[in-house]
Amino acid sequence: KIDGSQLWFTNTELNAETIKACPDYIYLSQKSETYNIIKKELQDNLNTLFNKDVKVIKKLKPGSLCVGTTAQKNLTTYFSDSELKELGNDGFIIRTVKNNNTIIIANTEIGALYGTYHYIRLLQTSKDDLVNLNIVEVPSYDRRLLNHWDNLNGTVERGYAGHSLWQWDELPATISPRYEAYARANASIGINGSVLNNVNASPDILKTEYLNKVSVIAKVFRPYGIKVYLSVNFASPSVIGGLSDANPKSADVIQWWKDKAKEIYTIIPDFGGFLVKANSEGQPGPNDYGCTHADGANMLADALQPYGGIVMWRAFVYNPKGNDRAKQSYDEFMPLDGQFRSNVIIQVKNGPVDFQPREPISSLFGQMKHTTLMPELQITKEYLGFSDHLSFLGTLFKEFLDTDTYTEGRNTTVSKVTDGSVFNDSITAIAGVANIGLDTNWCGHHFAQANWYVFGKLAWNNQLSVRDVAKEWLMQTFSHDEDFVSSMSRVMMESREAVVNYMTPLGLHHLMGWGHHYGPEPWCVIEGARPDWLPTYYHKADSIGLGFNRSSTGTNAVAQYAEPLKSVYDDPKLCPEELLLWFHHLPWDYELNNGKDLWTELCYRYNLGVEQAQQFEETWNTLQNKVDMDRFKEVQQKLATQVREAIWWRDACVLYFQTFSDRPIPHELFKPV
Numbered sequence: 209k210i211d212g213s214q215l216w217f218t219n220t221e222l223n224a225e226t227i228k229a230c231p232d233y234i235y236l237s238q239k240s241e242t243y244n245i246i247k248k249e250l251q252d253n254l255n256t257l258f259n260k261d262v263k264v265i266k267k268l269k270p271g272s273l274c275v276g277t278t279a280q281k282n283l284t285t286y287f288s289d290s291e292l293k294e295l296g297n298d299g300f301i302i303r304t305v306k307n308n309n310t311i312i313i314a315n316t317e318i319g320a321l322y323g324t325y326h327y328i329r330l331l332q333t334s335k336d337d338l339v340n341l342n343i344v345e346v347p348s349y350d351r352r353l354l355n356h357w358d359n360l361n362g363t364v365e366r367g368y369a370g371h372s373l374w375q376w377d378e379l380p381a382t383i384s385p386r387y388e389a390y391a392r393a394n395a396s397i398g399i400n401g402s403v404l405n406n407v408n409a410s411p412d413i414l415k416t417e418y419l420n421k422v423s424v425i426a427k428v429f430r431p432y433g434i435k436v437y438l439s440v441n442f443a444s445p446s447v448i449g450g451l452s453d454a455n456p457k458s459a460d461v462i463q464w465w466k467d468k469a470k471e472i473y474t475i476i477p478d479f480g481g482f483l484v485k486a487n488s489e490g491q492p493g494p495n496d497y498g499c500t501h502a503d504g505a506n507m508l509a510d511a512l513q514p515y516g517g518i519v520m521w522r523a524f525v526y527n528p529k530g531n532d533r534a535k536q537s538y539d540e541f542m543p544l545d546g547q548f549r550s551n552v553i554i555q556v557k558n559g560p561v562d563f564q565p566r567e568p569i570s571s572l573f574g575q576m577k578h579t580t581l582m583p584e585l586q587i588t589k590e591y592l593g594f595s596d597h598l599s600f601l602g603t604l605f606k607e608f609l610d611t612d613t614y615t616e617g618r619n620t621t622v623s624k625v626t627d628g629s630v631f632n633d634s635i636t637a638i639a640g641v642a643n644i645g646l647d648t649n650w651c652g653h654h655f656a657q658a659n660w661y662v663f664g665k666l667a668w669n670n671q672l673s674v675r676d677v678a679k680e681w682l683m684q685t686f687s688h689d690e691d692f693v694s695s696m697s698r699v700m701m702e703s704r705e706a707v708v709n710y711m712t713p714l715g716l717h718h719l720m721g722w723g724h725h726y727g728p729e730p731w732c733v734i735e736g737a738r739p740d741w742l743p744t745y746y747h748k749a750d751s752i753g754l755g756f757n758r759s760s761t762g763t764n765a766v767a768q769y770a771e772p773l774k775s776v777y778d779d780p781k782l783c784p785e786e787l788l789l790w791f792h793h794l795p796w797d798y799e800l801n802n803g804k805d806l807w808t809e810l811c812y813r814y815n816l817g818v819e820q821a822q823q824f825e826e827t828w829n830t831l832q833n834k835v836d837m838d839r840f841k842e843v844q845q846k847l848a849t850q851v852r853e854a855i856w857w858r859d860a861c862v863l864y865f866q867t868f869s870d871r872p873i874p875h876e877l878f879k880p881v
């Protein structure tokens with residue numbers, strides 16, 4: 209039954225050219241758990257795709273697909289030492305050599321597994337000239353991680369796909385088959401790390417009882433090349449360790465973490481490390497003891513260092529104070545630049561506020577030149593319509609990665625300042641907050657699977673075209689039909705911008721309902737809300753105009769960026785229109801590039817978002833005979849919801865802002881019902 213549980217392994221169509229490319233044999237001479245996976249994947253996939261029983265052989269014959277590592281000298285003769293060296297731990301080459309043999313080679317078994325999945329993907333998407341391959345792949349980041357915001361009680365913070373995958377109460381005795389399915393899906397797109405628990409971390413995760421459960425998950429993941437990491441609560445030594453405090457300068461606390469690290473590595477020898485949210489949104493941290501983030505991070509790093517573990521210390525430090533939340537993480541972290549151990553990496557959200565439909569980049573990227581930074585993206589769509597709205601995040605991720613920080617001159621994009629191309633980073637990493645749960649289709653919305661997929665693909669290669677990624681995902685997940693792929697890839701490519709239009713156009717942000725962050729609530733008047741949720745905090749609407757003045761005449765957040773970004777953002781005439789109201793408070797009659805005034809353009813954008821959502825629904829409805837009925841209907845219902853809610857957003861926001869602008873809604877936007 210096609211129900212979405214197969215993710216991007218669903219579709220088994222092949223085109224005629226690809227059918228010719230079926231190898232006669234699979235040559236695999238090594239044995240290990242990972243090789244068993246490689247063998248099974250190749251046999252299963254070749255059998256289903258070609259409907260042919262391809263035999264595994266131990267002695268090389270012509271017409272073979274050979275998979276192995278550089279340890280096998282009979283395979284390495286076709287490659288130069290230097291090209292093999294360049295592959296590092298995870299890279300691979302797929303090359304057709306003489307006798308109609310194709311070799312997938314890597315330095316490690318995991319690299320060979322990645323090459324195997326790549327090869328299967330080539331078949332599934334009928335992409336290249338498959339009888340004459342020469343592909344070299346080396347990942348952009350060493351560590352490509354999912355962050356689960358999963359609580360030990362099975363709930364998922366900001367999760368919209370059911371309960372947590374991790375069945376803590378059944379572990380370690382019962383092992384859900386979903387763990388392996390999850391590992392397989394991740395390995396197929398190159399993800400090699402998983403932080404299992406929420407950054408708002410329960411100290412209990414470090415109890416021996418839980419470590420034994422974690423170790424079972426780690427064992428399932430290991431042959432797929434996935435390491436487990438844990439989020440830790442900074443107060444653990446006092447909460448579960450019986451110490452009087454968690455002061456990072458206290459000898460007892462330091463010792464407690466050292467002992468804990470030793471215990472962890474005894475139970476999970478390849479444990480990846482810790483992720484820490486400290487002194488943010490009420491979480492404990494080193495500041496509680498007058499110490500800095502560097503003091504706290506370094507203390508943990510020293511405990512993990514003997515075992516090769518790392519600390520991912522989050523820069524999302526949010527305590528509603530001061531006049532501009534967007535400045536806080538830069539203000540707290542820049543003074544600490546250069547003070548972190550080499551096994552600490554600072555994990556920075558893409559934007560300065562919080563995973564909005566559109567934000568400028570966090571000003572820390574490129575500016576913290578003596579500290580290693582990793583991007584944190586959000587795959588779960590906390591602020592983009594949860595798993596109800598179709599919005600492909602490939603364009604959001606790519607816009608962020610491609611943004612030029614200019615900190616080391618032109619073309620020092622976020623990609624380049626985080627993947628080791630510009631700075632001599634000791635670790636390179638990228639994380640995505642997962643959108644995965646127990647739902648049959650894993651992600652709640654069939655199209656939300658594409659966001660998991662594109663995150664993995666960009667973590668592997670941050671230069672990819674996300675349009676190509678969307679197409680290959682559609683082909684593997686739904687159909688090769690050209691009309692289907694071109695129509696739906698167009699929808700996907702436009703979908704995030706549509707959400708921006710009907711929720712927060714022109715640089716507006718955080719108009720979402722307090723707490724749940726779902727529907728519109730620009731008027732937020734919740735009693736007890738944080739100070740920055742007071743009405744108008746983010747959009748600053750008044751009778752004069754709209755937008756947050758972060759220019760040099762306002763909070764001067766622009767000063768956190770390098771030139772020329774700083775001057776560009778500072779000047780409303782130069783500032784990209786999609787970020788205008790992020791950086792400026794502008795009069796309602798301010799003239800935009802297209803000659804319209806701000807109020808009129810705002811109404812147009814909100815309405816455009818609705819029209820785009822309607823268009824997505826119409827497009828999907830033309831494709832009924834191209835998709836299985838169950839998924840067709842499920843997506844259809846979600847798209848209808850999206851249209852309804854786009855209208856809700858438009859009407860709520862436009863009518864609310866109208867109470868300030870006191871201007872009529874442009875008459876051409878009135879549509880008789």
Ligand code: GCW
Nearest residue numbers: 357365366407408485524562
């Ligand atoms: O995006 C906000 C969320 C919180 C989250 C926090 C964070 C895990 O609303 O739910 O907590 O950010 O990233 O720490």
